Amino acid sequence: MSRAALATSLIAGSLALGIAPAFGVTGTPVADADTTYAYTAQLIIGAHDRGCSGVLVDREWLLTAASCFADDPAASLAVSAGKPALKTTATIGRSDVTGTAGAVREVVELVPRTDRDVVLARLNRPVTDVAPLALATTAPAAGEELKFAGYGRTKTEWAPLKLHTGAFSVDAADATTAAVTGKDGVAACMGDSGGPMVRVAGGTHQLVAVSSQSYQAGCFGIDATVTDTGGIVARVDDLASWVNSKVGANRITDFNCDAVEDIAIADPKATVGGAADAGVVRIVYGGGKGTAEINQDLDWVPGGSEAGDWFGESIDTVDYNEDGCTDLVVGTPAEDVGSATDAGFADILYGAAGGLGTGATKATHFEQGAGNGSLAVSSPEAGDRMGHAVAAGTSASGEPFAVIGVPGEGLSGAAKAGMAVYLHGSTNIVTHQDATGVPGGVEANDGFGSTVAADANHVAVGAPGEAIGADADAGNLAVFSHTLNSEGRPTPLFGLDQDLDTVSGGAEAGDEFGKSLALAPYRPSGAATANESILSVGSPGEDLTIDGTNKADTGNVITFRIAASGTYTQTNAFSSGTADDDVSGTAEAGDRFGSTLTAVNTAPRAVSTTATMKLAVGVPNEAIGTTANAGAVQTFSLLGAPGVNDRWLEAGDGDGIPGAPGTNQYLGRSIHFTGTHLYVGMPYGPGTGAVHALPMSNVTANGAVAAVTSFRPGQGGLPSVGARFGYAAR
Structure with missing residues (x-):
């Protein structure tokens, strides 16, 4: 039989036997302390509906087999881009999955190939204690030995808890796949699909391919008459450019997590139910999936549409609950809270597969005097304008956050001194110019929190009304890191104003620096x-x-x-x-x-x-x-x-x-x-x-x-x- 014919028969033979193209190597178990193959991941798809393996190729991304996520791998390897249909848990960096090394993450986005059994899988947070595996840059050659690692079945175990490895010899390769044969009785088994096929040279590991199909000789539950340890692997040595383009891109706004960009457009002066200037945010879902109007008269949006609320005066986006669907942060600074006019508040409205507000958790509300953290012990006051400015994102460590400006907050008897609220996890903390290490001092009309900005590394809060010496409204700002200090606040780093020798110009009345x-x-x-x-x-x-x-x-x-x-x-x-x-x-x-x-x-x-x-x-x-x-x-x-x-x-x-x-x-x-x-x-x-x-x-x-x-x-x-x-x- 020719090598090409054998490759075809491998696919057909697997399917004829009722074997899904997902496979555990019948090789050697890896010792608990051995981190040689720490880049290997175990994937549990659904409530143990399927098990697969994968490989960490970036601190936020795995490569694995698309067939792991296909509805019916025997009929088609097609996989929809976006959030997996079933919750998928990835364990990375553990030779024994019952251990504590490495990390456990959720797969929140799939980016499939259409030409081979390969998919990129984004994790909800970066993996910081396991080094990703670099992709090889040359094709597998006939006779070359590749090492394989996976969490699938073994000869004696249906659901092993340990990583196993083995060696394979390359038989032949075409543009997207290679035929391989296990050495010394090693074969890929159910649960190994997507596991790494690695070239080892001079102690350096390079990812050549991921497991796709196998005859599964010697695997638990396979008839003893099956003796072929051959299989098909999906090549990835030519995919570095594609991988880099995907993992290096900025995340898109994707409220319904279908991998098509959406947009949120605020109209805070819109009339809702006869209430002028109540405000709406309009959503246009990408790919022709329609539009939606978000306003406070919806039963899942906190508050109610009232004249002059200006719902949506500030907005930003972040996947705050880390489920792969973009969430919308909305400020409503002119909202009356009780008898406090223009006290303001903010909300996080959660995305879901059906769009904003269609998931089990629809919104989290933030207002002074309610909830937990610093906000619970703060009181809404007239003119606070909580939500005047908002910024949101994900820190370098992978934690989602949001920053809410409250520029009208009175502090220590100083009206409109201002503060900012930092949201992370399930809590919040306020910071202001009376907090330890924050430059400047609390003064009336500073407007600290009038502007906020943030990226993965830093947070900036502006006080454009700050007087510098006798110059009113000259302005200043404070910069923080996301690292929390002993008070649980973002750590202040420095302040800026134009009277500093390190800043050009000079502080003058009305500059509004910041x-x-x-x-x-x-x-x-x-x-x-x-x-x-x-x-x-x-x-x-x-x-x-x-x-x-x-x-x-x-x-x-x-x-x-x-x-x-x-x-x-x-x-x-x-x-x-x-x-x-x-x-x-x-x-x-x-x-x-x-x-x-x-x-x-x-x-x-x-x-x-x-x-x-x-x-x-x-x-x-x-x-x-x-x-x-x-x-x-x-x-x-x-x-x-x-x-x-x-x-x-x-x-x-x-x-x-x-x-x-x-x-x-x-x-x-x-x-x-x-x-x-x-x-x-x-x-x-x-x-x-x-x-x-x-x-x-x-x-x-x-x-x-x-x-x-x-x-x-x-x-x-x-x-x-x-x-x-x-x-x-x-």
């Missing part, structure tokens, strides 16, 4: 991960002297590199163009450049470059010709010279924002970067508002103009009404 903030993770050359951050700080009230003339409220932005050690260095200063530079635009009085900011690292796993570190600056009061307050957006790289890497965006200029500049449209008040687009909201018109999703090339210096996706009331299933549609988008 009025806008953005953080993006940064991986310097030589670092293994993006363990630093670039912080951008907007001062829209900054006056600039241009050609000897003072231009009031022109505005500027300053950026800082925050090292892993917690120290900082100013890296750049940005403003619209002048006659003395090559930056686009023209700096003018009243522009308020830097009123809003958004930043992103488009390749957070790679060493950061000018191409991957992006900043967008809102200039909402920019006059376009004689059109007052038409607004604009200017983009830059966070690295390198501003003028070389900037792009000026205005309505109708050919970059993808349609229409023409309009009076009081304030373009630039609503901007947000995803990993692939810049969302530009136009809540002040034209018409009932819009959000335009501009591809990265459209907002990159010298980039080609690609097609723009626009979301408007009355189109794509959205209702035709809008009051501030596009106020925020995520």
Whole structure:
């Protein structure tokens, strides 16, 4: 029989015997203390419906066999991208699964191949104590020996608790598979599917393939007449580029966890049930799966729609409950709590396979005087405006978090001093300028918490109303790490204001330094991960002297590199163009450049470059010709010279924002970067508002103009009404 014919017969033979293509190696059990194959994972799919093996190829991702998740592997290996249909538990780094080494995680996302029996499986949290296995870069060769590890059946055990290993010889390989034969009676068995086939050279392990099918000679429950130890493995040595593109991408907003990007668009001034300015958030599910309106009159959303609530004035996204479905964080700062007007509150609304609010747990509510943690012992007061700003994400350790600004909170007799609430796990803690180590001091009208920003490494909280000396509203901010200190609060690292020698400019009344903030993770050359951050700080009230003339409220932005050690260095200063530079635009009085900011690292796993570190600056009061307050957006790289890497965006200029500049449209008040687009909201018109999703090339210096996706009331299933549609988008 030819080798090609044998490969075909291996697949057909397995299926004819009723063997699902999932298999435990009949080899040697691994000692408890042996970590040689610690990268191997055991997968339990459903309530022990299936067992498979896998291999850690990134701290958050496994490679395994797609057949483990296929509905009927005998008929098709097709697997839907997104959250697995059945809960899947992965145990990594344990030679004995009853031990405590390594980690136990849940698989929350699948990214399948269509050309072979391979799927990437994302874990709910990183594995930090097991080294991932690198992929090989050359094909398996005939006669080559590969080592295999798996948790499947053995000769004598139906459900073994220990990892087993064995050696296989490569018989032949084609473009996507290889035929192998177990040596010394070793065979892959049920439960081994997806386990690693490894090339060992000079003590270095490289992943060549994952187990796919086997004749299973000698495996528990297999007829003794079956003597063939051969099998088929799915090659992965040519998949490094594909793997890197998937594991290195930013997570998308995916409320129904189907691996298709969704979008949440706030309209906080919308009327609900006759209540003006009650507010809604509109959801557009990707892939043509419809739209939804989220408001406080829904029985699963806390509160009730009332006039002036401004539900959705601030929003952000995070998979807070780590189930693979994006959750929506919503601030409602003008909500009355009891008799306290504009006390405000915030909610986390949970995604699920059927969309937001369709899962078993629908929402978690946060308000002062309720729940647990610091909020339970705090009291709602008029004008607190809890939820005025929100930021959410996942820390470098993998823990989801959210930050809620409460800028109107009175502290120690100082009205509107402000605070911020840090949510993690099932609890919360507040921080403010009276907390240990937080720079500045509690003073009336500081507005600490007016702005918040966060990435995987750091949290920044702005107090744009802070007086610096005698200069009212000069502004400052505080930066924290996610590491909790002895008080259970994020650890304060440093404060920034423009009277510091390490910050350019000088503190002046009305600068509002910290009025806008953005953080993006940064991986310097030589670092293994993006363990630093670039912080951008907007001062829209900054006056600039241009050609000897003072231009009031022109505005500027300053950026800082925050090292892993917690120290900082100013890296750049940005403003619209002048006659003395090559930056686009023209700096003018009243522009308020830097009123809003958004930043992103488009390749957070790679060493950061000018191409991957992006900043967008809102200039909402920019006059376009004689059109007052038409607004604009200017983009830059966070690295390198501003003028070389900037792009000026205005309505109708050919970059993808349609229409023409309009009076009081304030373009630039609503901007947000995803990993692939810049969302530009136009809540002040034209018409009932819009959000335009501009591809990265459209907002990159010298980039080609690609097609723009626009979301408007009355189109794509959205209702035709809008009051501030596009106020925020995520």
